[in-house]
């Protein structure tokens with residue numbers, strides 16, 4: 001293992017440790033998800049630049065951890081602060097859901113390459129777009145990443161196989177979709193009806209590039225609110241716990 005590695009990563013989480021140190025959770029193109037300590041981070045703006053804020057991309061020299069030792073950040077340069085997110089509550093809420101989800105979906109060492117690109121594109125889109133579009137980019141991040149991780153269920157009843165969401169509606173049960181008839185029989189606890197337009201929007205966001213999403217007619221409206229609620233239930237079912245930042249997002 002090399003003693004020092006140059007990485008490009010996004011800060012997902014950041015906590016103070018002791019008086020001067022900080023511990024950050026980072027998703028990077030090269031190492032995937034990792035947690036690293038920054039010794040003396042509170043005292044040295046020179047070595048760590050603007051490295052202290054979540055949602056930002058940094059270029060950093062990392063000494064990989066061995067055994068039980070945590071990775072160490074030796075120095076970091078701020079590449080993209082995404083300052084517009086911090087200036088808007090709805091952007092903060094949606095970007096927080098995204099970062100919390102990324103830290104939950106991946107384990108240490110997972111989430112390299114494409115997973116990193118999706119995260120970067122989602123946060124850039126939220127940073128650059130109007131406030132109205134924050135929810136839709138958050139949804140796009142979640143469906144694309146769930147798909148990438150193999151967590152996104154088929155939009156049909158996992159029990160009887162029915163595909164007719166228009167007639168039956170679908171509910172979330174054990175991280176799968178079930179039709180409302182089966183939901184009653186299975187005593188699904190999180191039964192909520194999602195109309196066809198919600199699944200249409202899900203399909204559109206899954207296929208669209210982030211750059212094309214604002215232009216598509218799918219943005220906003222009742223379908224978007226329905227999809228936010230659906231993803232809130234679905235991610236909680238998959239992870240076994242809620243993504244806390246969802247409580248700040250209007251659905």
Ligand SMILES: [Zn+2]
Pocket residue numbers: 157158159160161162178179180181182183
């Ligand atoms: Zn069914």
